[in-house]
Amino acid sequence: MVLKTMLDQARARLYEAARHLDITADVLEKLKSPRETTQARLVIRMDDGASKSYPAWRCRYDDTLGPTKGGIRFHPDVSIDEVETLAFLMTMKCALINLPFGGAKGGVQVDIHNLSATEQERLARRYVQCFAKVIGPNRDIPAPDVYTNSTIMAWMADEYAAIVGEVTPAVITGKPIALGGSLGREDATARGGYYLLLHQAQKLGLRPGARVAIQGFGNAGKHIAQLLGAAGFRIVAVTDSKGGVQCSSGLDVDKLISAKRQGRSVTSLAGSDGVCTLPADELVSVNCELLVLAALEDMVHAGNAARIKAPVILELANAPITPEADKILNAKNIVVLPDILANAGGVTVSYFEWVQNRQGDSWPIEQVHARLKTKMEQEGDAVWTLAQEKGITLRSAAYVHALSRLAEAIEAQGTQRFLMG
Numbered sequence: 001m002v003l004k005t006m007l008d009q010a011r012a013r014l015y016e017a018a019r020h021l022d023i024t025a026d027v028l029e030k031l032k033s034p035r036e037t038t039q040a041r042l043v044i045r046m047d048d049g050a051s052k053s054y055p056a057w058r059c060r061y062d063d064t065l066g067p068t069k070g071g072i073r074f075h076p077d078v079s080i081d082e083v084e085t086l087a088f089l090m091t092m093k094c095a096l097i098n099l100p101f102g103g104a105k106g107g108v109q110v111d112i113h114n115l116s117a118t119e120q121e122r123l124a125r126r127y128v129q130c131f132a133k134v135i136g137p138n139r140d141i142p143a144p145d146v147y148t149n150s151t152i153m154a155w156m157a158d159e160y161a162a163i164v165g166e167v168t169p170a171v172i173t174g175k176p177i178a179l180g181g182s183l184g185r186e187d188a189t190a191r192g193g194y195y196l197l198l199h200q201a202q203k204l205g206l207r208p209g210a211r212v213a214i215q216g217f218g219n220a221g222k223h224i225a226q227l228l229g230a231a232g233f234r235i236v237a238v239t240d241s242k243g244g245v246q247c248s249s250g251l252d253v254d255k256l257i258s259a260k261r262q263g264r265s266v267t268s269l270a271g272s273d274g275v276c277t278l279p280a281d282e283l284v285s286v287n288c289e290l291l292v293l294a295a296l297e298d299m300v301h302a303g304n305a306a307r308i309k310a311p312v313i314l315e316l317a318n319a320p321i322t323p324e325a326d327k328i329l330n331a332k333n334i335v336v337l338p339d340i341l342a343n344a345g346g347v348t349v350s351y352f353e354w355v356q357n358r359q360g361d362s363w364p365i366e367q368v369h370a371r372l373k374t375k376m377e378q379e380g381d382a383v384w385t386l387a388q389e390k391g392i393t394l395r396s397a398a399y400v401h402a403l404s405r406l407a408e409a410i411e412a413q414g415t416q417r418f419l420m421g
């Protein structure tokens with residue numbers, strides 16, 4: 001039996017969405033594979049004088065709607081399949097949230113925990129040297145993703161400026177504020193999911209005081225914990241790559257964040273104030289009303305989906321639920337707010353940053369939040385209505401919504417029916 005790639009699995013969702021729309025074959029022909037994937041080996045000098053090399057990729061999946069957009073991930077498990085899959089998801093996400101962007105993704109196969117800060121800087125700069133012809137403010141615009149951050153974006157923007165001979169802040173988003181970053185970018189992914197959740201809370205049966213379990217306590221996970229905690233939700237369990245903690249009366253989110261800031265795992269809180277350890281793989285089966293997935297892909301699979309007790313799942317991570325697990329959750333009537341909608345806040349504020357850079361402007365935080373809230377609520381309502389009308393899951397509806405926008409744009413360039421009469 002030939003095992004399906006991640007990209008095959010993701011594409012299956014595209015073909016399923018196409019069944020609900022009257023689109024020409026040209027659309028799927030264009031979207032079935034990436035437009036271009038570039039591969040390089042990044043050779044850098046280590047602090048001890050030795051050379052080391054790391055495989056790296058940049059995929060521009062589709063640019064029908066505009067320059068391609070997507071983060072760069074530094075992770076030991078990054079592969080071409082993962083990068084192309086995430087670039088595909090970005091294509092659907094940008095279409096769904098109605099941004100003038102196509103989808104892209106980049107990655108370097110590296111464990112940054114083994115690199116010093118200066119080695120990380122050399123790696124970030126080498127990435128841009130190798131992919132300088134691929135990226136550009138009107139061509140392909142990177143951003144942070146797993147294990148990359150605003151400082152890494154600053155190094156990359158600086159390297160790009162050195163190569164092209166002009167300061168070009170719009171080439172990359174997620175920069176530090178002092179270098180043209182947007183206010184509100186730091187917590188945008190979580191905030192977008194939070195606005196969506198609050199807007200649909202009544203329909204989802206969620207009330208303040210509801211118990212929340214969060215998988216992953218990085219950028220997306222810690223900010224959703226802060227926002228939901230401040231809104232009166234009870235964060236009863238969290239995990240990171242080292243393990244987890246739980247407390248039925250609610251964890252102290254500030255203490256968790258301060259532990260992470262000091263380089264410790266969330267597990268370091270165990271033993272104090274009624275906080276107990278929780279094996280990472282038990283997070284999904286914690287008793288709660290809301291499960292937030294904010295770590296990596298494929299964390300909910302056929303082997304653990306049946307153990308989920310939460311009636312609602314918010315996907316802040318990309319592709320955290322496999323298609324087999326989706327079927328199990330659907331059969332259990334668990335509502336999933338799907339990744340391409342739920343985590344679109346990040347790329348939305350990235351788009352705001354790109355617009356501000358091109359305008360030479362900087363928007364107040366209230367403007368960023370208000371515009372983000374409007375987008376999440378509008379597109380969230382559209383997806384919800386489509387799901388009701390067609391009797392399909394929110395994930396299928398999200399794909400139908402995104403695909404209908406892409407199809408309209410692709411068909412606007414002429415179809416076989418139009419050209420051949």
Ligand code: NAD
Nearest residue numbers: 146147189216217218219220240241295316317318343346
């Ligand atoms: P991050 O690197 O800041 O955090 C990742 C977190 O996941 C870390 O706390 C890590 O310890 C944890 N983790 C890793 N393996 C785990 C495991 N097995 N169990 C539990 N936790 C584990 O990354 P991030 O930016 O927060 O991204 C998280 C997810 O959200 C990714 O899928 C990313 O693609 C997606 N996402 C992020 C953004 C953004 O703007 N940051 C935007 C859209 C989507």
